[in-house]
Amino acid sequence: MDYAIEVKNLSKQFGSLRAVDDVSFNVARGEVLGFLGPNGAGKSTTMKMIAGFLEPTHGTVSLCGYDVLTDPISLKKKLGYLPEGAPAYGEMTPLTFLNFIADIRGLKGRYRKERIIDVVEKIHIEGVLHQSIDTLSKGFKRRVGMAQAILHDPDVLIMDEPTDGLDPNQKHEVRTLIQNMAKDKAIIISTHILEEVDAVCDRAIIISKGQLLFNGTPTELIAKSKFHNAVSLLINTNQSGAAKLALLNLPSVKAVEIEEQPMGMSQLLVIPTNAMSIAGTVSSLVNNNGWGVEQLRVEAGRVDEVFRDITIGSVKKLTEPEHLS
Amino acid sequence: MNNISAIFKRELRAYFSTPVAYVFIVIFLFLTGIFTFYIGGFYESNQADLTPFFSFHPWLYLFLIPAISMRLWSEERKTGTIELLMTLPVSLAEAVVGKYLAAWCFTAIALALTFPIWITVNYLGEPDNTVIFVSYIGSLLMAGGFLAIGSCISALTKNQVIAFVVSVVICFAFILSGFPLVLDFFSSWAPQPILDAISSFSFLSHFNSIMKGVIDIRDIIFFASLISLWLYLNTLAIDSNKAR
Numbered sequence: 001m002d003y004a005i006e007v008k009n010l011s012k013q014f015g016s017l018r019a020v021d022d023v024s025f026n027v028a029r030g031e032v033l034g035f036l037g038p039n040g041a042g043k044s045t046t047m048k049m050i051a052g053f054l055e056p057t058h059g060t061v062s063l064c065g066y067d068v069l070t071d072p073i074s075l076k077k078k079l080g081y082l083p084e085g086a087p088a089y090g091e092m093t094p095l096t097f098l099n100f101i102a103d104i105r106g107l108k109g110r111y112r113k114e115r116i117i118d119v120v121e122k123i124h125i126e127g128v129l130h131q132s133i134d135t136l137s138k139g140f141k142r143r144v145g146m147a148q149a150i151l152h153d154p155d156v157l158i159m160d161e162p163t164d165g166l167d168p169n170q171k172h173e174v175r176t177l178i179q180n181m182a183k184d185k186a187i188i189i190s191t192h193i194l195e196e197v198d199a200v201c202d203r204a205i206i207i208s209k210g211q212l213l214f215n216g217t218p219t220e221l222i223a224k225s226k227f228h229n230a231v232s233l234l235i236n237t238n239q240s241g242a243a244k245l246a247l248l249n250l251p252s253v254k255a256v257e258i259e260e261q262p263m264g265m266s267q268l269l270v271i272p273t274n275a276m277s278i279a280g281t282v283s284s285l286v287n288n289n290g291w292g293v294e295q296l297r298v299e300a301g302r303v304d305e306v307f308r309d310i311t312i313g314s315v316k317k318l319t320e321p322e323h324l325s
Numbered sequence: 326m327n328n329i330s331a332i333f334k335r336e337l338r339a340y341f342s343t344p345v346a347y348v349f350i351v352i353f354l355f356l357t358g359i360f361t362f363y364i365g366g367f368y369e370s371n372q373a374d375l376t377p378f379f380s381f382h383p384w385l386y387l388f389l390i391p392a393i394s395m396r397l398w399s400e401e402r403k404t405g406t407i408e409l410l411m412t413l414p415v416s417l418a419e420a421v422v423g424k425y426l427a428a429w430c431f432t433a434i435a436l437a438l439t440f441p442i443w444i445t446v447n448y449l450g451e452p453d454n455t456v457i458f459v460s461y462i463g464s465l466l467m468a469g470g471f472l473a474i475g476s477c478i479s480a481l482t483k484n485q486v487i488a489f490v491v492s493v494v495i496c497f498a499f500i501l502s503g504f505p506l507v508l509d510f511f512s513s514w515a516p517q518p519i520l521d522a523i524s525s526f527s528f529l530s531h532f533n534s535i536m537k538g539v540i541d542i543r544d545i546i547f548f549a550s551l552i553s554l555w556l557y558l559n560t561l562a563i564d565s566n567k568a569r
Contacts, residue, residue: 014568051412054568076414083412087405089335091342103331104413132342148409 086145373450394475
């Protein structure tokens, strides 16, 4: 398969710090890749190398077949990039700024005009076009940065925390925008908002301490949760003890957690072995015993918990050798 | 070429969309006036030439040029726009040259605005206008040299104050490199050819020879190669410092 973004064995060394360690992944056209990781994990460094701002210590990056080391200019022509914090020339207005980018991108004539109008409408910066960027709010600054990145309708779009500092409505808008552009582009967004991955990404990557720890779909990510396919029941407290025993007798149930709720109810969280689907068995057990169950819900899983497991696990793994030496 | 001109236009526009340009031009014109008429003794010399005007240019530039050049790259690094600029399809050399030319063009505008002095001297007497024209060219070349140094230094730091101070010191050394102040520092240990080379770097002696009204090809080569060298160092400085 032909990938729009190919990253092979990418590493970056800053002095004694290995900021990115042997990271490889591909992104196809039409795919949105979510880049996850704790702060300082190497997300931005990786993106800066893909965008051709930093030279990799080892490894290769190619976008649409252009290599970052041998043909950086062709690579950058294919790329729209929103750096972390959306830097822009503060004394310019969004309009003069976009015109400058259009100059550099070599956009001409009617197409240039159309692109500028189109982007301004899409990103909703009509109201601030003639105000200097320095005086804009954080949300608008970020939008100007996005407008700049998509002005030339690039094949590859890389955005470092595009929704950081936006209010919930703006976040929603940006996500819709990304989804609308996704059809014919390869997109990478970095974020530490986990629900964003579920909302816009086809695939997620988690890196921590510079290492790639997970590469799969959001569904696969959630499936790693021990709460994946767990069933939660709201049940009368006086029946909860018996129910717990009966549930634990099922071979497909690993554990049951009880949490007292108000009004004499209890919440039972039934955790399956190996994330098996247990909703059917549990509900027939409920019917057979005639328990007073008010609510029965299948849990998808908790991304934040998976994220913590993956990233904190890696921290331990990495620090162990140091103790030994 | 297209990229250089896009960066050049953006950069030159930036000077005039902030008070920097106006403050600089007003102060430059004010100081050239003071130096020419009060300290240079323009009237007292009773000569229809602009020597009192031009002879203070190296000293004016010593402080005013680093004030222009200090922001060239350190500001890009401080605000992070360098990451934006370097991920656009622009080569490093194009970015350096575009920004440099904008700064040089800006000093040319400031220098051109001293034309009332030229009108004055033509009104008062009959000066040799060729000498004056050549001196303007020489002054502009010298400003270009200072700017190239300042541009390179500003790529080494995010701090504009540091960029300013270091640039002033290096420019000062280049003005006086033919004089004992600088030469004594080297004369105890460096062999004669090196001393000769150092003293030939003196902006002052090259500018003084141009001010006589003759443009020697060696003076042109001197400034052209000096500017090229510092701009080349500028690209290296950006490359090795941009990540920090």
